[in-house]
Amino acid sequence: MGEWWLFWTGDGGTPGEDEVPGWGDLPEREKALRFRDRQPILISPEGRVDPRLSKIFRRSAFSAKAEGTQETYAPIYRVFFTFLWQRGLNWDEAVPEDLEDWEEWRRRAAANPEKIGGATWAKELAALTLFYKIACGQGFAEVNPVLMRSVRTPDGGEAEVAELAPNDVVYADVKWLTPRAFRLWRNVGLGGMLPSGLEDETWRGRLGGRDCAFADLTYSSGMRRREAGTILTCEIPKLGRQNYYSGKVGHKIAKRAGHTFYASHAALQRVEGYRLSTRAEAVRVAQARGAYDDLPGQRIIYKVTRRRGVLWTERDGRRGEGSLDTLTAADRLRLYIRTEDGLEPAMLWLTESGMPFSYKNWTKVFERASDRCEALGLDVFATPHMLRHSMALRVLVSLHNALDRRLGLTPAERQHYEDVYGPVWSMVKDMLGHKNEQVTRDIYLEPVRGLQLDSLLNDEDNPVDVEKIAELAARTGLILDAA
Template sequence: MDLAFVESGLLEKYLDSDVISAEQVAALLKRRGILDGTPMYLDEETQTPIPPLCEFGRYLSTALLDETTLKDYGRVVGRVDDHLAELNSDVLSATESDLVSYRSHRTQWQKKPVGGSVWSRESFVLDDLYGFLVDRKILTHRPARLAARGRNALAPQVRSGMDIRHLTFEQYRYFRDVGLGGQLPDAQVNPTFRGWSPLRDRAGSDIALGSGTRWREWATVLLPEVGLWPGMPGGAAEFTVQACAKYAKARTIYVPEDAVGSAELFCLLERPDIVCRAARSLERKARDLFVVGEVDVAGGRVRGVLDGVVREFQMSAMDAKLRRITVFEGEFGLEALTLFVCRGGLMPGADAWKSYRHRAWTRMTDLADETTPLLPARRWRWHDLRHTYALRLLTYLENMMDGEEPDLQARRRRHRSYLTGHIRHNPLLIVSRRLGHSNPETTYEYLQYTDDLINEFEAAFNGWVGDDETSYAAIASHAISSAKGGR
């Protein structure tokens, strides 16, 4: 079985038929509600669609999933079929033992086994697939039997909590300045640094940390949203994010003045050169871009030409794909309306930001010396900056509430007043709203990291082991660092 994805933008370039035009096919896809990224499953020999699986792809499309998610879900089914082909089976005739074999292959035997979170997503897709096939009477029953409590053989064996990994102040500065910024550990210029755009990468980390947003939210921000647009007053920025937010749940994003200042420095020193180099290339691609001619800052709207038609969009309603092709006429010609740009002149994608982070980690570990803060065993992720934001804000709000009282008394008073105090002043709910969590229970996971566990260990076990030079707190600190992958 071969896997393909719907890409309406490629129709005009590649469709060669006297029967139907590219415009007619695009209109039909739009009328039927088939989104870009919808998976299509084709027979290897005839290259004709496999009806039951293509129906499942259309079912996913009607769920209004974003393009990346549609492709990820489609690849799950493709991987399963590839594995089953080796067992002389396929998705439609698979047995429970076939699927258990696939689970073992993915989680244990392949060269790089996947973790619990990845398998949890794949098992969800498979469960959804077979539920769809049974509902449509294509199959008489699911291949995997239900066991106790409604679990089946494909369900993850271990359910783990959130993988919360946060940075200390020293760790963040080392990550930002040495890893991304190309400095030496002593804050001097590194003459061997070969990074291409350190100010951009530093600005990205500052906005990610300062706003607590997810990667898709901060990496796709537009210049008017962050306040770097002619006629705007500057300083801190506040805007609404929705289309690029998880589950498209709207919320207000606040970017502090220092983070905006970091982005402004990138716009002054690095961005013009990138834009100038890419202007000619963007001019050649103009017909495939959304060329904005009017920006309504107060109304949060942009107006321009897309596919030869004048269109107007609310900025918060623009998804990542549209933002990536949005340009305006600047000083050097066409330039991206997004804050962050790469060599091609448009917004960097997920793989690009991943490579920036990986190169930063390599520099950090290569330059590590006795002054380097403790580095975790695993590479930091961009999402760790969101965790750091959440913990720092939650701790700060709790300390504001506690005042000068000793820890134990403050903690008791805090937990009494959380349930009885006004909901607007509850630190946990404030952080939950800032992070855009759909359920406050998700934010509860951070509570275990807000108290000073090391001091509690010190008070409980003071003098138990070692001499004055060695305390139980040091041992506990090492144990906690090892368990959490960092400090």
């Protein structure tokens, strides 16, 4: 068919010597060539790997992108390279006219049944802009097919934008849910309830407990889909007597850097309920049929240290180690723990068959839940990222109110308070001898924020102010609420 193929290193799918002769040492060969984990490998229709592509993907501005961005961009390159190949061109022979024809096909061609909108084209154009900028900069391509033009920015400066940049990008007006809108969407869409609050006797969903627990955790903590979707059982905060509990998001699954998350007692209670019921049953059935025995690439954890170190054994008995902060989403899928009843996945979220649930599949779960709400006449919908936005809005409103009450401040006085204490960072920078104030903030701001959030979120006298958010929804029309 003349199509390019896309693969990834370190995905746990390397065949053994007994399966495909000559390929058993592939991981060692990749390491010798300095391939990195989860590096994309594009293979031409002739079955060749271009070393120039490997160099771009191994160490460049592309490799510095977040893992999720790389996973989005690499398939775009595969499809565009296939388009060029079917024109008799290699990827390094593209010219602006080829990109124009590609844009025409993707967006407007009558013969294309899967035309895309402005937002998707903007994403594809961003991917190609990055790739060809790197390729031309390293001398791998003579012509950059992405033509740029200068535009004036609102502050009087200039910026470079692609000539084929779309002007019809449509962003959803609604990015937030009030607490009651979220509860309605969760209970009906994920939990199988009726809008009246009664049980739907026709509901056949068997993973409602899991799905509601994931939604509660995401809405409470504001974690991204990948962050919440790849969390391990050992990373769930232990329940106590607080309103909120803190946990850590590993560097490799965060978008840019690891950070602290806060989850409510109620959300973690639902997670614990899922772990002890639906999840435990799925694990038991999977153990009984031997589903966890001798899986390719399996790593069995035998210790997690206080410093977030992870020690494991491989299938062949070799020992390895890593860190919760350096484990990628693919790494986490391979991790298992040994209990009194046998092996079980270290990942929290499992499929009905007891296997680790890929975080990308949560988008489909949310889409089905929103479709169910629509079918029942409800004007509520949600995506994982909407729950993240909603958490940020809820906490922003609540913390402002909590600070105002605790310090006895009016909004004007609060602004003055922020203005007065802003220069403190500059003074601390000078005292510590840091060259850049940002270094001071990076080192010391996170613990300070943690102290503030712990104090405010667990303040019994200042609960989350949901009515303020409802008032904001009614006044602006930008927040999805439920009557």
